[in-house]
Amino acid sequence: MNQKVRVRFAPSPTGGLHLGGVRTVLYNYLFAKKHGGDFIVRIEDTDQTRFVAGAEKYIFDCLDWCGLVPDESPIHGGNFGPYRQSERKPQYRRFAEQLIKDGHAYYAFDTPEELDKMRNDLKTSENPSPQYDHTVRMQMKNSLSLSGEEVKQLLDDGVRHVIRIKMPVGETISFNDMIHGEVSFESSLVDDKVLLKADGMPTYHLAVVADDHNMKITHAFRGEEWLSSAPVHVLLWKYLFGLENMPQWAHLPLILGPNGKLSKRDGAKYGFPVFAMNWTDPATGELVEGFKEKGFLPAAFLNLLAVLGWNDGSGQEIYSLEELISHFTMDRVHKAGAKFDFEKAKWFNHEWIKKLPVEEYMNQVKSLFLSKGISVNDETYFKTVLELVKDRCTMIPDFYEQAAYFFTAPMQLDTAAVKPKWSEAKNAFFENYCTVLEGIEHWDLPSIEESFKTLATEKNIKPGELQLPMRIMLVGGKFGPAVFEIATLIGKIDTIARIKKALISFQAD
RNA sequence: GCCGUGUUGGUCAACCGGUUAAGACGCCUCCCUUUCACGGAGGAAUAACGGGUUCGAUUCCCGUACAUGGUACCA
Numbered sequence: 321m322n323q324k325v326r327v328r329f330a331p332s333p334t335g336g337l338h339l340g341g342v343r344t345v346l347y348n349y350l351f352a353k354k355h356g357g358d359f360i361v362r363i364e365d366t367d368q369t370r371f372v373a374g375a376e377k378y379i380f381d382c383l384d385w386c387g388l389v390p391d392e393s394p395i396h397g398g399n400f401g402p403y404r405q406s407e408r409k410p411q412y413r414r415f416a417e418q419l420i421k422d423g424h425a426y427y428a429f430d431t432p433e434e435l436d437k438m439r440n441d442l443k444t445s446e447n448p449s450p451q452y453d454h455t456v457r458m459q460m461k462n463s464l465s466l467s468g469e470e471v472k473q474l475l476d477d478g479v480r481h482v483i484r485i486k487m488p489v490g491e492t493i494s495f496n497d498m499i500h501g502e503v504s505f506e507s508s509l510v511d512d513k514v515l516l517k518a519d520g521m522p523t524y525h526l527a528v529v530a531d532d533h534n535m536k537i538t539h540a541f542r543g544e545e546w547l548s549s550a551p552v553h554v555l556l557w558k559y560l561f562g563l564e565n566m567p568q569w570a571h572l573p574l575i576l577g578p579n580g581k582l583s584k585r586d587g588a589k590y591g592f593p594v595f596a597m598n599w600t601d602p603a604t605g606e607l608v609e610g611f612k613e614k615g616f617l618p619a620a621f622l623n624l625l626a627v628l629g630w631n632d633g634s635g636q637e638i639y640s641l642e643e644l645i646s647h648f649t650m651d652r653v654h655k656a657g658a659k660f661d662f663e664k665a666k667w668f669n670h671e672w673i674k675k676l677p678v679e680e681y682m683n684q685v686k687s688l689f690l691s692k693g694i695s696v697n698d699e700t701y702f703k704t705v706l707e708l709v710k711d712r713c714t715m716i717p718d719f720y721e722q723a724a725y726f727f728t729a730p731m732q733l734d735t736a737a738v739k740p741k742w743s744e745a746k747n748a749f750f751e752n753y754c755t756v757l758e759g760i761e762h763w764d765l766p767s768i769e770e771s772f773k774t775l776a777t778e779k780n781i782k783p784g785e786l787q788l789p790m791r792i793m794l795v796g797g798k799f800g801p802a803v804f805e806i807a808t809l810i811g812k813i814d815t816i817a818r819i820k821k822a823l824i825s826f827q828a829d
Numbered sequence: 830g831c832c833g834u835g836u837u838g839g840u841c842a843a844c845c846g847g848u849u850a851a852g853a854c855g856c857c858u859c860c861c862u863u864u865c866a867c868g869g870a871g872g873a874a875u876a877a878c879g880g881g882u883u884c885g886a887u888u889c890c891c892g893u894a895c896a897u898g899g900u901a902c903c904a
Contacts, residue, residue, distance in 0.1 A: 517902040548899035664854040711867045784863040799865035
């Protein structure tokens, strides 16, 4: 009764870790931490045909980036391993045989061709996809329709076969979902799902139940796409380990794209990531950009996913991981799927860039700069600059545009912004101003600004009219913090050099 | 087709029988700023449809529509 909470995330390593997947991990993690329990990751690598090399490592890299470290996993260890299904193979067969012995499952010898034939023969416009269920199983080739000797013969001959669950007729199967409440199904309408495949590997249905039992899982969260197969799992628990030991289920709502189901195609189509990190499909070589590479902060990524389908009713929107752990409750998770809105996602990232001290992400910016050919030598200067421009950055790559001119003179000047109002008088002012600047001994904000204003008054030009040209000279465009602050930071030599260089190009035509 | 799940502004959403139906993103206007942002003040914009139940329904029930998931020896 007082069993410790044990929640598992069980990805199948077949592709990138998408938004819905990360949110499932997050809720698992939050729930486990909230109750002082264990957060477990196991890998569902039962399907050899779709298993993708490198995908397991990819999943853990993503978790690492998000900061969701499991208590138990193939790479972290634990007391209820192994944590990969492929390493538990013999056990599944035992469970399946047990079910047959108890009359809850049967051998099926139908070939793929025979299955196709059945589906084709029975297909009507009314029923486009006939199931292998109680209505047809006696017409098929299995241990229910065949005699004991026939079955034994087939088995002895080593004929390929699967093991199917024998769904009961006329029972109502129901269970209490943590999100949806009571959900029920008519057993007669559910088909005889394959439990053990011809190659001896279990299907997901047998595997989850067996593994959850083995690992003493108390709460199992998964996407809503699994809800329809829940009756199979409930029955398996009933037959194998007892309903009273079944974990609490929670079927999380789906995350939708702009046009329904979120697919990796949406990323390319609408220009936003759908995976946590870059994912290269080994089959096609196609690269899908991730949130990390797009320039998202993990804190923002987690935050935006957490509140997509959950809120605590307080109106708060910005949560740190710690806050999420203390505020999170399953009863406030939504039932309905939510459409992902990239604009709002960007807003979350912007908020986190403003909120977090620059130390948290300065290394990312540093490597961004490095890739653009700017090396950072003075860390204090670097931090000051980042602090100054962070309000203007929504995503990490924005720092390049917003801060590069602090390190290197702008390549291009927005001359169009000054030329229409440019005059000899202004030109003279700046030539003069350079001389004034040369003479400044203590290069600080007041002396730069005061001398600018004094000279402008002397020349009878409004200082305001000179500030934009000055900005274009130093920055290259109409953006950035206060001009004199920029001049202060980039220093005397650079300031004068940029003014002189700009005067030439203003003159140019 | 059948089964499951869902349906409050463009999007995320609060409310859990009586409200002028919060808030956020986005959009628009203004202020701040002779740059761009940040910040501040406003604005436009919402309960799918039809029946019930009730003194009273956005809230409860039933239909319909729509959306979404499943319907594989995939997960």
